[in-house]
Amino acid sequence: MEPSTQPSRLALIGSVASQAMSPRLWNPVLRELGRGWTYEAWDVAPDGDLAAVRVRLLAPDVMAANVTMPHKHWAAETADAAAEPVRLSGACNLLVRQAQRLVAYNTDITAAQVLLGGTYQRHALLLGAGGAARAALIAIRGNVGSVSISDRDRHASHELLDLARKLGINARDVTWQQAQDLAPEASLIVNATPIGKGTSDGPAWGGSALAPDAVLYDFVYARHSTSSVSCAQRMGIRCIDGWDHLREQAVAMVPLLGLDARARALLQETLVRLRAGH
Structure with missing residues (x-):
């Protein structure tokens, strides 16, 4: 039986994930929503131990992970189930944990x-x-x-x-x-x-x-x-541009994470502030 720990962690997996914008976009939104969720970066080298990454993803406190280059093909392959866009493209940028299974989505598409x-x-x-x-x-x-x-x-x-x-x-x-x-x-x-x-x-x-x-x-x-x-x-x-894309792929994640329209609005507001200060 899975431990009772409530899922509360989101992550970004990529070779330079710690340099990406996503944690700065998502963490203010998650704080405002008051759910106690956090979004963190996992730097995983191109030749990194992806089997160990999969084990980390299946921890009971992990909800989901975005995936960026160069691991989008790996994400599609490691998933236990996949939405049609992932099956068509062979690429995944979002893995959502469901018990001990990973479901692949592609919000880039x-x-x-x-x-x-x-x-x-x-x-x-x-x-x-x-x-x-x-x-x-x-x-x-x-x-x-x-x-x-x-x-x-x-x-x-x-x-x-x-x-x-x-x-x-x-x-x-x-x-x-x-x-x-x-x-x-x-x-x-x-x-x-x-x-x-x-x-x-x-x-x-x-x-x-x-x-x-x-x-x-x-x-x-x-x-x-x-x-x-x-x-x-x-x-x-x-x-x-890339900021437009970042906004829309994040907004597409909202229903997949079980969030509502307030999260969508907060993402757009936060991205406007980030872009102005960037």
């Missing part, structure tokens, strides 16, 4: 669906082929004409290409230079790379002029406005 609003994309250019790119791909499936995928790691881009084709998406993988050349014709450009975290980084697609109806989805959030967002804004292009 929910966030991308909300932020893109179901708009048809004639050509989506995915820069990067990790978990964020997978979320974007799942979010636009059935609503896109063609997809071009590029990653400096060609193995990763080939894997994402295989997934796209299994989903019935007209897709191809291209070199990084080809991706730069294709950017002006894309209706959606997704930056799913770390490009933009540094203040000296240029736009992820190289800075060429974009189509007037293009949308930039930049997963990066930083203290500064990324060069991708700044460049696109100067062109009058609609931009979705």
